[in-house]
Amino acid sequence: MTTPKNDRFLKALRREPTDCTPIWLMRQAGRYLPEYRAVRKEAGSFLAMAKNPDIACEVTLQPLRRFPLDAAILFSDILTVPDAMGLGLYFVDGEGPKFERPVRTAEDVAKLYVPDMESELGYVMDAVRTIKRELNNEVPLIGFSGSPWTLACYMVEGGGSKDFSKVKSMALNEPAMMHQLLDTVTESVIQYLKAQHAAGAQALQVFDTWGGALSPRMYREFSLQYMAKIAAALEDTGVPVILFGKGNGLHLEALAETKATAIGVDWTVELGDAARRIGGKVGIQGNLDPVTLYATPEAIAKEAAFALDSYRDGNNGSRDGHVFNLGHGMSPDMNPDHVAALVEAVHSYSAR
Amino acid sequence: MTTPKNDRFLKALRREPTDCTPIWLMRQAGRYLPEYRAVRKEAGSFLAMAKNPDIACEVTLQPLRRFPLDAAILFSDILTVPDAMGLGLYFVDGEGPKFERPVRTAEDVAKLYVPDMESELGYVMDAVRTIKRELNNEVPLIGFSGSPWTLACYMVEGGGSKDFSKVKSMALNEPAMMHQLLDTVTESVIQYLKAQHAAGAQALQVFDTWGGALSPRMYREFSLQYMAKIAAALEDTGVPVILFGKGNGLHLEALAETKATAIGVDWTVELGDAARRIGGKVGIQGNLDPVTLYATPEAIAKEAAFALDSYRDGNNGSRDGHVFNLGHGMSPDMNPDHVAALVEAVHSYSAR
Numbered sequence: 001m002t003t004p005k006n007d008r009f010l011k012a013l014r015r016e017p018t019d020c021t022p023i024w025l026m027r028q029a030g031r032y033l034p035e036y037r038a039v040r041k042e043a044g045s046f047l048a049m050a051k052n053p054d055i056a057c058e059v060t061l062q063p064l065r066r067f068p069l070d071a072a073i074l075f076s077d078i079l080t081v082p083d084a085m086g087l088g089l090y091f092v093d094g095e096g097p098k099f100e101r102p103v104r105t106a107e108d109v110a111k112l113y114v115p116d117m118e119s120e121l122g123y124v125m126d127a128v129r130t131i132k133r134e135l136n137n138e139v140p141l142i143g144f145s146g147s148p149w150t151l152a153c154y155m156v157e158g159g160g161s162k163d164f165s166k167v168k169s170m171a172l173n174e175p176a177m178m179h180q181l182l183d184t185v186t187e188s189v190i191q192y193l194k195a196q197h198a199a200g201a202q203a204l205q206v207f208d209t210w211g212g213a214l215s216p217r218m219y220r221e222f223s224l225q226y227m228a229k230i231a232a233a234l235e236d237t238g239v240p241v242i243l244f245g246k247g248n249g250l251h252l253e254a255l256a257e258t259k260a261t262a263i264g265v266d267w268t269v270e271l272g273d274a275a276r277r278i279g280g281k282v283g284i285q286g287n288l289d290p291v292t293l294y295a296t297p298e299a300i301a302k303e304a305a306f307a308l309d310s311y312r313d314g315n316n317g318s319r320d321g322h323v324f325n326l327g328h329g330m331s332p333d334m335n336p337d338h339v340a341a342l343v344e345a346v347h348s349y350s351a352r
Numbered sequence: 353m354t355t356p357k358n359d360r361f362l363k364a365l366r367r368e369p370t371d372c373t374p375i376w377l378m379r380q381a382g383r384y385l386p387e388y389r390a391v392r393k394e395a396g397s398f399l400a401m402a403k404n405p406d407i408a409c410e411v412t413l414q415p416l417r418r419f420p421l422d423a424a425i426l427f428s429d430i431l432t433v434p435d436a437m438g439l440g441l442y443f444v445d446g447e448g449p450k451f452e453r454p455v456r457t458a459e460d461v462a463k464l465y466v467p468d469m470e471s472e473l474g475y476v477m478d479a480v481r482t483i484k485r486e487l488n489n490e491v492p493l494i495g496f497s498g499s500p501w502t503l504a505c506y507m508v509e510g511g512g513s514k515d516f517s518k519v520k521s522m523a524l525n526e527p528a529m530m531h532q533l534l535d536t537v538t539e540s541v542i543q544y545l546k547a548q549h550a551a552g553a554q555a556l557q558v559f560d561t562w563g564g565a566l567s568p569r570m571y572r573e574f575s576l577q578y579m580a581k582i583a584a585a586l587e588d589t590g591v592p593v594i595l596f597g598k599g600n601g602l603h604l605e606a607l608a609e610t611k612a613t614a615i616g617v618d619w620t621v622e623l624g625d626a627a628r629r630i631g632g633k634v635g636i637q638g639n640l641d642p643v644t645l646y647a648t649p650e651a652i653a654k655e656a657a658f659a660l661d662s663y664r665d666g667n668n669g670s671r672d673g674h675v676f677n678l679g680h681g682m683s684p685d686m687n688p689d690h691v692a693a694l695v696e697a698v699h700s701y702s703a704r
Contacts, residue, residue, distance in 0.1 A: 163683065165643050172647035172655070215641050216622040217658065250601050250621060269602060270568040289567050291517050295524035303524070306569065331515065 004202065006139045009071040013203060013240040013262045013283045015321035021308060021350035022070035023343055024142070026244075026290075027329030028063040029075045033336060035062050046091055050076050056127035057134050064139065066336060067343045070323075071140050071203070074131065074196070076124055078146030078207050081188050082155050084115035095159070102158030104166070109177055112184045117195035124192075125199040132200030143201030145192050147208035147245075148185040148230075149223035152178070155185075164213055171222050178222065186226045190233045197239045205242040205264065206230060212247020212266075224254060231259040242285055246328060249274070256281040267327035271307050272314030275321075284311065285323040288342070293326075293334045297341035304345045319350055356554065358491045361423040365555060365592040365614045365635045367673035373660060373702035374422035375695055376494070378596075378642075379681030380415040381427045385688060387414050398443055402428050408479035409486050416491065418688060419695045422675075423492050423555070426483065426548070428476055430498030430559050433540050434507045436467035447511070454510030456518070461529055464536045469547035476544075477551040484552030495553030497544050499560035499597075500537040500582075501575035504530070507537075516565055523574055530574065538578045542585045549591045557594040557616065558582060564599020564618075576606055583611040594637055598680060601626070608633040619679030623659050624666030627673075636663065637675040640694070645678075645686045649693035656697045671702055 004010070008022035031037055036059050043049045050056055056075040064072055079097050083089035088100030103109060115121055132141055146154075154160070156167035171178045193204045211223035223245075231241045243255055244264025252274055255263045262283030265274055267290075274284055292303045304324070311322045324346045330339075356362070360374035383389055388411050395401045402408055408427040416424055431449050435441035440452030455461060467473055484493055498506075506512070508519035523530045545556045563575035575597075583593045595607055596616025604626055607615045614635030617626055619642075626636055644655045656676070663674045676698045682691075 163643050165646050165683075168641065168643045169646045172644060172651045212620060215619045216625070218641075247599070247620065250625075267567045268564060268599065273568075273602075289520065289570075291515050291520045292524060294517050294521045299524045331517075 004140045012323045023324035023346045024071040029059045031332035032334040053126035053130045057130040073142040084120040098159035103155045109181045114188045128199035140202040142203045143196030144205040145189045148182045148226040150209045153210045203240045208245035228258040235259045272310035275314030283321045287327040290326045293338045301345040356492045364675045375676035375698045376423040381411045383684035384686040405478040405482045409482040425494040436472040450511035455507045461533045466540045480551035492554040494555045495548030496557040497541045500534045500578040502561045505562045555592045560597035580610040587611045624662035627666030635673045639679040642678040645690045653697040
């Protein structure tokens with residue numbers, strides 16, 4: 001694969017030196033952009049956008065036209081894989097994603113299968129190919145998937161949950177059944193990410209949104225070991241893999257022992273501590289509290305500088321190996337001017 | 353004050369030896385009990401119950417009649433103090449607590465004051481006195497308050513929040529104003545807890561429900577330092593103080609440096625790690641994932657044993673200094689029989 005013209009992001013993931021710290025933002029293609037809202041209005045729904053490769057390409061590129069971001073991320077959803085398994089993904093405004101046919105019984109689990117990537121998830125691969133062509137090799141393209149545990153949460157609960165009582169009860173009462181579910185999902189995610197890489201994605205992120213809701217013992221058994229399998233299965237391809245986890249701050253040492261290239265962390269861990277604990281084994285991505293984008297541009301710049309310096313102080317005085325990001329995704333009512341201020345602050349403050 | 357007949361809980365908080373590990377459960381007086389629902393139906397609302405000392409006493413005692421719990425906890429709400437400041441606390445079914453007059457401006461902050469404990473919060477002190485009398489010294493009575501930061505979250509947001517954007521923006525944009533608010537709230541909480549102790553409470557818990565939503569820097573500045581002030585202000589009274597925090601797992605060393613008697617942790621930290629990191633400086637309370645109560649009694653007993661042994665392994669082979677609890681409050685649809693199974697499992701498994 002050709003190296004992108006701006007390869008700061010890929011270099012930082014591998015802990016190689018860069019001229020400044022690269023930045024991209026989770027949910028950088030989203031409703032906070034008026035041009036996104038215009039496309040969405042015409043397309044009718046989020047899923048209609050994600051399932052149309054030309055529209056997915058357009059909204060993927062929108063934030064890059066406004067801000068000098070160092071990576072593009074495929075516009076898609078973390079739940080495409082269980083949707084392709086026949087669970088029936090749909091969205092209710094203000095309530096998040098839901099499944100028509102949640103997985104509750106041994107029979108439901110037995111019926112799960114690994115979808116065919118080009119026929120059943122072809123719209124995702126088409127989107128990757130279209131974006132890759134239109135990106136014209138300016139910046140790298142990130143592909144992604146939900147983590148097996150996070151997908152299992154939605155599959156069993158049938159949507160978002162406050163306490164994950166159904167999926168945790170299944171894990172506690174029927175651990176073998178839960179592992180059967182996670183095995184099928186993990187194999188699907190591996191094939192899904194390999195297919196995205198084959199279609200052109202130059203880095204891959206696994207979103208473990210709900211691993212942090214587990215006790216450490218259950219985290220290791222039901223989330224971490226499956227992410228480790230994914231990272232190991234992708235090692236031969238050479239594509240960098242980022243394991244992002246909300247609330248993973250107590251598991252950084254264990255995550256750094258996987259074959260992942262970098263670990264994504266949320267804002268509840270101090271970057272310097274994360275760097276000290278990870279000890280240069282992998283890159284680190286993060287971790288401004290997204291809510292900081294509601295503050296003034298001055299406060300945003302101050303918080304960005306704090307995060308950059310904290311990382312450097314914990315990383316033996318070097319800014320290498322850090323990809324700047326938020327600790328979680330952006331929200332629809334954020335101000336694009338504040339995003340511009342953040343990107344400018346990160347690039348200028350970290351310039352060597 | 354007289355020592356209660358069952359003083360396991362007070363001894364464990366101070367790391368003194370006990371015959372078995374004591375247990376109480378956050379929200380042990382609650383809707384999962386049919387006898388609670390009956391009282392609530394008659395009283396009309398949660399607030400009507402909390403503001404009537406006889407009803408508050410009745411529901412405080414209900415779980416103790418069913419289960420051999422090692423402590424009673426005052427039936428009240430964490431938001432009584434801002435309510436007494438004139439913010440107008442009310443509850444909307446399924447949405448949690450709200451304030452009629454949230455705190456948003458410098459003028460709003462300037463108007464806040466320390467309420468008079470016996471006239472403006474007399475119903476709480478009357479409840480403590482009534483419960484203390486009816487408890488007949490069988491088990492200790494725990495009083496409590498929300499932490500200053502957690503109270504500030506509700507006061508500024510006007511209710512619960514997904515991202516705490518209003519209160520965090522105030523902290524980022526107007527830190528001096530936020531500290532002014534927190535100073536008044538902290539002084540109120542100190543007087544509130546002292547009054548509860550004077551009325552008969554034998555231990556005090558500070559609930560920092562939302563400190564874990566902050567970055568570590570903001571946690572230290574806006575949550576931890578105020579909890580430390582509270583613990584220090586109560587030190588002279590000799591009453592044990594528990595600082596409970598959801599998502600406080602990355603801050604245990606700092607919490608153990610306060611004048612608190614014990615630290616309450618949620619289920620996302622492994623008890624053995626917590627014990628090792630705290631190094632015997634304070635007691636530890638926790639930390640079963642409340643969702644475990646939806647699992648089978650066998651699974652509940654297994655998880656309880658895991659937590660008890662994890663603590664012992666991290667505490668130099670001793671079970672001393674551990675108060676068993678959930679990592680967060682109980683839910684209305686939990687089965688009382690499962691609570692009985694948990695209490696029995698903890699007492700029998702930990703018996704010396």
